[in-house]
Amino acid sequence: MKEVWPDIPYTAWNETCSALHLYCQVIGKYRLARTPWVNHSWHATFYVDARGLTTSLIPDGPACGMEVQLDLLGHEVVVISSDGRIGRLPLLAGSVASFNRRFKTLLADMGANPECSCVPNEIPDGVPFTKDDVLRPYDAEAVARFFHALVQIDRVFKQFRTGFLGKASPVHLFWGSFDLAVTRFSGRKAPLHPGGIPALPDKITCEAYSHQVSSAGFWPGGGGVDFPAFYSYAYPAPDGFSQAGVRPDAACFDANLGEFILPYDAVRTSPDPDGMLMEFLESSYRAAADLGGWDRHTLECATGRPLHPRPVP
Structure with a gap:
C-alpha cells in the first residue's frame, strides 16, 4: 500500500x-x-x-x-x-x-x-x-515520492490559509530557495530588510519583506537542514519569538536559521499528520501575531469548509 x-x-x-x-x-x-x-x-x-x-x-x-x-x-x-x-x-x-x-x-x-x-x-x-556541465543523476522514484509529499503538504497549507481574512499569499513554490510556502501579513509595513541573501539582489529581498509577515513552509532538505522539514518565521521577529511555546514537542527554534523547525519525519510518522502539521502552523503563527501586536480579532476567521460560506457579522 x-x-x-x-x-x-x-x-x-x-x-x-x-x-x-x-x-x-x-x-x-x-x-x-x-x-x-x-x-x-x-x-x-x-x-x-x-x-x-x-x-x-x-x-x-x-x-x-x-x-x-x-x-x-x-x-x-x-x-x-x-x-x-x-x-x-x-x-x-x-x-x-x-x-x-x-x-x-x-x-x-x-x-x-x-x-x-x-x-x-x-x-x-x-x-x-x-x-554547468556536471553530470547529475535523476532518481525517478525519489522524485515521485517528493511529489506525493508535496500533494499532502499543499493540501494542509491550503486549509491553514482559509483561516485568515487579511492579506495572505497563495500556497506556492519558490524556485530560488526551493520551498513550498504560505505567508500571512499583518497589514503593517516592516523595517527595511538588510538583504544579503546569496545571489539575490537586495532590492528584491527588500520588496519581498516590505510588510510584517508570519511565513511557514517546507524544504525537502538543504539550505541549513539536511533533512526534510517544515519551518516558520516572522519578519521582523518580535521580542521573545525564539522562546515562544510553539507546538508540537518535536518543533524547535533553530538559532542559525532564525526559524522554528519541525522535521517532516515527525509529521509523517505521527498518528495524525494533518493535525500535527496544523498545530505547528497555528501555534507558530499565533506566537508571531501575539508578540508582534497583530489585530488577530480582525484578521482571523474559522477555517473554511466546502460549501460553507463564511458568515458575515
Whole structure:
C-alpha cells in the first residue's frame, strides 16, 4: 500500500534534488522574464498540480500564452501553448547546461521567446546554467515520492490559509530557495530588510519583506537542514519569538536559521499528520501575531469548509 505521507530521506536523493532544483530555476527564469511583477515576487512561483508543478499561464507574445508543467510522475517537462500546441522534454540524468539548451530550443520551436537570465538565484557560488556541465543523476522514484509529499503538504497549507481574512499569499513554490510556502501579513509595513541573501539582489529581498509577515513552509532538505522539514518565521521577529511555546514537542527554534523547525519525519510518522502539521502552523503563527501586536480579532476567521460560506457579522 502506498504511503499517504511518503518517506523522502534527503541524503538518499540529495543529488537528484539539487538537479531538480536547478531545472526549476531554468524554467522559473523563463516565467520571471515574461510575467509582470507582482508584490513579493508572487508572479515568479510554481504551484502544485495533479502531476507535479506548474507555472500557470505565462504571457508570451501578443496573442499567445505558454504554460510549463513539470510532470513529476511522467518525468517530463510539458510546454502547452494557448494555440493548442504541446511540446515535451524528458527529465533525465544529465547536466543543467544540456537541460537549459533543450528547454530553450523547445520554447523557440513553439514560437516562444526563450531569452532570459541564465544565472541561478539563492545558491552560493552558483554556476551559470550554460556552463554547468556536471553530470547529475535523476532518481525517478525519489522524485515521485517528493511529489506525493508535496500533494499532502499543499493540501494542509491550503486549509491553514482559509483561516485568515487579511492579506495572505497563495500556497506556492519558490524556485530560488526551493520551498513550498504560505505567508500571512499583518497589514503593517516592516523595517527595511538588510538583504544579503546569496545571489539575490537586495532590492528584491527588500520588496519581498516590505510588510510584517508570519511565513511557514517546507524544504525537502538543504539550505541549513539536511533533512526534510517544515519551518516558520516572522519578519521582523518580535521580542521573545525564539522562546515562544510553539507546538508540537518535536518543533524547535533553530538559532542559525532564525526559524522554528519541525522535521517532516515527525509529521509523517505521527498518528495524525494533518493535525500535527496544523498545530505547528497555528501555534507558530499565533506566537508571531501575539508578540508582534497583530489585530488577530480582525484578521482571523474559522477555517473554511466546502460549501460553507463564511458568515458575515
